[in-house]
Amino acid sequence: MPPTHSLAPARTTQGIALMTLAMLSIPVCDGLAKYLSTGYSPLFISWARYAVACLIVLPVAVGAHGPRIFPAEQRVFHLLRTVFLVTAMTLYFLAVAEIQLATAISAFFVAPIIAMALSIAVLRERMTWRKGLSLAMGFAGSLVILRPGGTLEPGILLALGAGLFFAIYMIATRQASQASDPIKTLTFQCVVGMVLLSPQALLTWTLPSQADLLFFAGLGLFSAFSHFLSIAAFRLADASTLSPLVYLELVGSAAIGFLAFGDLPGPATVVGAALIVTAGLILLQRRKTVAETL
Numbered sequence: 001m002p003p004t005h006s007l008a009p010a011r012t013t014q015g016i017a018l019m020t021l022a023m024l025s026i027p028v029c030d031g032l033a034k035y036l037s038t039g040y041s042p043l044f045i046s047w048a049r050y051a052v053a054c055l056i057v058l059p060v061a062v063g064a065h066g067p068r069i070f071p072a073e074q075r076v077f078h079l080l081r082t083v084f085l086v087t088a089m090t091l092y093f094l095a096v097a098e099i100q101l102a103t104a105i106s107a108f109f110v111a112p113i114i115a116m117a118l119s120i121a122v123l124r125e126r127m128t129w130r131k132g133l134s135l136a137m138g139f140a141g142s143l144v145i146l147r148p149g150g151t152l153e154p155g156i157l158l159a160l161g162a163g164l165f166f167a168i169y170m171i172a173t174r175q176a177s178q179a180s181d182p183i184k185t186l187t188f189q190c191v192v193g194m195v196l197l198s199p200q201a202l203l204t205w206t207l208p209s210q211a212d213l214l215f216f217a218g219l220g221l222f223s224a225f226s227h228f229l230s231i232a233a234f235r236l237a238d239a240s241t242l243s244p245l246v247y248l249e250l251v252g253s254a255a256i257g258f259l260a261f262g263d264l265p266g267p268a269t270v271v272g273a274a275l276i277v278t279a280g281l282i283l284l285q286r287r288k289t290v291a292e293t294l
Contacts, residue, residue, distance in 0.1 A: 011236045011237065012236060012237045012241060014236050014237075015232075015235070015236030015237030015241070015242060016237060016241070016242070016245065018229045018230070018233035018236070019229070019230060019233035019242045020245055020248060022226045022227070023226075023230075023247075023248040023249045023252070024248060024249070024252045025222055025226040025252075026226045026252070027101070027105075027253040027255070027256045028218070028252070028256065029049070029219055029222045029223050029226065030101055030104075030105070030253060030256065031101065031256035031257070031261075032215050032219045032222070033045050033049070033093050033096060033219065034097065034101060034260075036212065036215055036216070036219070037093070039206070039209075040208070040212075041204035041206065042090070042093035042094045042096075042097045043090065043197075043200040043201065043203075043204045044200075044201050044204040044205060044206055045093055045219070046086070046090045046197050046201075047197035047198060047200065047201030048208075048219065048220070049089070049219050049220055049223050050086075050190050050193040050194040050197060050220075051194050051201075051220070052216055052217055052219060052220020052223075053220040053221075054190045054191055054194055054220075056224045057183070057187050057190050057224050058187065058190075058191075060183060061183050061184065061186075064183055065183070065184060069184060070184055070187060070188045071180040071185055071188060073180060074180060077172050078180070078185065078192075079192065081169050081172035081173050081189070082188065082189050082193050082196070083196065084166070084168045084169035085165075085166070085169045085193065086193045087162075088162045088164075088165035089162070090197070090200075091158045091159070091161045091162035091165065092104065092108060092158070092159060092162035092166075094158045095107070095108075095155045095156070095159040095162060096155075098153070098154065098155030098158070099153060099155035099159070100257055100261075100263050101253040101256060101257040101261070102250065102253055102254045102263065104155065104156075104159040105159070105249055105250050105253040106142045106159075106250065106272070107156045107157075107159035107160045107163065108159045108160070108162050108163040108166070109139070109142040109163060109246065110163040110164060110167070111163040111166040111167040111170070111243075112135060112138060112139075112243040112244050112246045112247065114163070114164060114167035115167040115170045115171060115239055115240075116131070116240050116244075118167065118168070118239075119171060119238065119240040119243070122171060123171065123238075125238050125239065126238075127240070131240055131241065131244070133279075133282060134244040135243070137275050137278055137279040137282070138244050138247040138275070138279035140272075141247065141250075141272040141273065141279065142250070142272060142276070143272075144272035166246075170234075170239055170243060171239055173230070173234050174238070182228060182231045182232045182235065185231050186227055186228050186231055189227065244279050247276040248277070250272070250273060251273050251276065251277065
């Protein structure tokens, strides 16, 4: 058995690794949503993301837990986190339909800053200088890319709103995930999210073409995969530790934007991404140092 004092750093390192993989998977969903938004309403795409994810997650949940597929504890927090996520995702899909992925995700990155403040104030998590430095560098990188001072587009405002609700979602996830099985948590999120989005899906319904079915399937698959990883990560590490890693999504979004839509990142995007990656490395180096001293 490993020494007891080595378990906490090991769990946190695992949480960082899972969150990193989750944040690099989410841009695939964003790219698929942007592609589909040329022929379908973003409101319908939001519902389809949850509906397809349900088809993937429900059989897994039933196989693992039988009829008890929903968490029995912290139901209020599970409901709140789902509402916050549904709102954030819908606003973000509306944003990417109007503006470039890299621009949308830059505005969205108010989320870690708000989540950091809330985790300290609400969850009483400990603030450290490395966490603060990581957040500051990540935020500076976002500002370099966003280049505030110009005309504020409606799409950017939508992305900012998405970031606000996603920050609250991260705090609720940290609270709800502590005693709940990740598969049950994800199942609750997918089913309740689909139900909440059904009215707007009916109002904006468009029958998907056969050629687009594969894209909708990929949307649900990567959504379920990335959210399962993030839920598992929050069981292992503090929200204030994981929040800066959300910045890694920018790197993936810039890559997807270039490869799929020809959005060539400019010098500001490159510099901002470098700051963001460095912010994440500060956290990883911190964990390595702590592990070596124990």
